[in-house]
Amino acid sequence: MKYVRDAKTIFLNAVGAVQPQNFLRNRVKVSSGKLHVDAETFPLNRPCHIVGFGKAVLGMAVEMENILSSNLRSGILSIPAGTQECFKDQPQLLLKNNSVLRIFEGAKDNIPDLDAMEAAKAIKDLCVGLTKDDLLLVLISGGGSALLPLPKFGLSLDEKQKIIKNLSKGGANIIELNCVRKMLSELKGGGLAQIAYPCRVVTLILSDIVGDPIDSIASGPTVENKDAHLAMEVINKYNVDISEIALNILQQPKLESFNYNHVANFIIGNNEIACEAAKRSAVNLGYNKVELFSKDIQGDVVDVAKRYLQIALDEVKKNETVCIIGAGEPTVVVKGNGLGGRNQQLALEFSKIACEAGLDFCFLSCGTDGIDGPTDAAGAVSTTVIGGLQEIDDFLENNDAYSFFSRYQNGEFLVKTGHTGTNVMDLHILILKPKT
Secondary structure, three states, X not given: OHHHHHXXXXXXXXXXXXXXXXHXXXXXXXXXXXXXXXXXXXEOOOOEEEEEEOOOHHHHXXXXXXXXXXXXXXXXXXXXXXXHHHOOOOHHHOOOOOOOEEEEEEOHHHOOOHHHHXXXXXXXXXXXXXXXXXXEEEXXXXXXXXXXXXXXXXXXXXXXXXXXXXXXXXXXXXXXXXXXXHXXXXXXXXXXXXHHOOOEEEEEEXXXXXXXXXXXHHXXXXXXXXXHHHHHHHHHHOXXXXXXXXXXXXXXXXXXXXXXXXXXXXXXXXXXXXXXXXXXXXXXXXXXXXXXXXXXXXXXXXXXXXXXXXXXXXXXXXXXXXXXXXXXXXXXXXXXXXXXXXXXXXXXXXXXXXXXXXXXXXXXXXXXXXXXXXXXXXXXXXXXXXXOOOOHHHHHHOOOHHHHHHHHHHHOOEEOOOOOOOOOOEEEEEEEEOOO
C-alpha cells in the first residue's frame, strides 16, 4: 500500500502545482493604466470586461479580479456544474460576494446542456456591445468547448451533442473533435473574436491539449479556423451519420479570411509544469530514480498500455525501484455499455498485461481536472494483485472499469478529488519494484 499512497501523493502534488492562480500572478499585472502580460502591454482606456469558460476558469477569474481591481467592470463565467459547491470550504478559490462577475454552471459530466448554452448566449451578448476603446479578457481552459455551446442557426444542441458523442465513442482525438465543433458552433473557431471586433481582445489560456495548439483548446474561440476543410474528413473517417442541416453547415465554403489583429493569445500554463512537480514529489518521497517517459502521450489506451509495458520491461532489467512519470491525453474506443473513463480503462488495461509479463508494479492514471469520463473519479490506481484477477477481462471488454474499481476493496483504488480547479490533461505514475 505504500506505493499506492506514494502514487496518489505524487499526483496530488502535481495538480497543486498547476493551479491557475500561480500562473497568472507570475505573468499578469496592472500598472500605470496598462495591463501587462509578459512583455506586452494593453491600454486600459476604460474599465475592461472578462468572459471565461473551462474547468479552471473560476480560479483564473478570482485572480484576475484581484489583479484588475477597479479596472474591471463586468464579466461572465461558464464553469462546470458543481464547481462552487466543491470549493465551498476554500473561500480563496471563490469570487467575493461583491464580485462584478456573473457565474453560470453547466455541462455536467462534460456534456453540453441548456445551462451552458444560456451562458454562451450571455457571453455573446456581452461581446456584441463592446467598442474599440474596450478591453476584453478571455479566460480559457480545458472543458471550454462543452461550456460554450451555441450551435449555428438551424442546428439543435441535441443533434450537435450526438455528433460529438458518436465521434468520441469511435475514438476521435481532441483535435478531430474540435475540428468538427468549430464548424458547428457560432462562437468557436474564431467566432467569439469576430463578434467582439473591434474591441481589443486578450486571451489567457491554460492548455489541455498536447502541443498547446491554441486553435484547438476550447475549440479556438479567438483564433482563426484554418482546418474547416477537414471537418467532413473527420465525419467520414468515423462513419458518423449526420442530418442534412449539419451536412450543409460542414460543407459551407470558407468565407474571406477575417483579420484577427485585434486579438492577442497567451498560453499561461501546460502539463510540463505538472510533470516537473511530479518528479520533484517523487524525489522527496525517497525515489532515487525518477524518469519522465513523455508529456505528449496520445493514442488508444490499449496501445498506450503496451508502450508503458515496454518501458517497464526495459527498466525492470536494471533491478532497482524506479518511478516513471508520463502525461498526455489518450483515447478510448467504446464498444461496451459500462461506466468509466480513459484513465480507469488505461489503469485496468495496463494492470492486466503488466501482470501477465510478471512485473511487480503500481500504476496510477488520473485526469488533472479531477473528472474521468462520466464518473466521480479522477482515475484509478492498479497494482500487481489487480492485474492477476481473472474477471477484469469482462470489465475491460464492456468499458466498465469504474464498476470494477468500485467493487474492488470498496473503491479504495479509485482516486476521487472532485473538481480540482485546473486542467492540464492526464498524468500517469508508474512505480516499478525490482524482482525478488
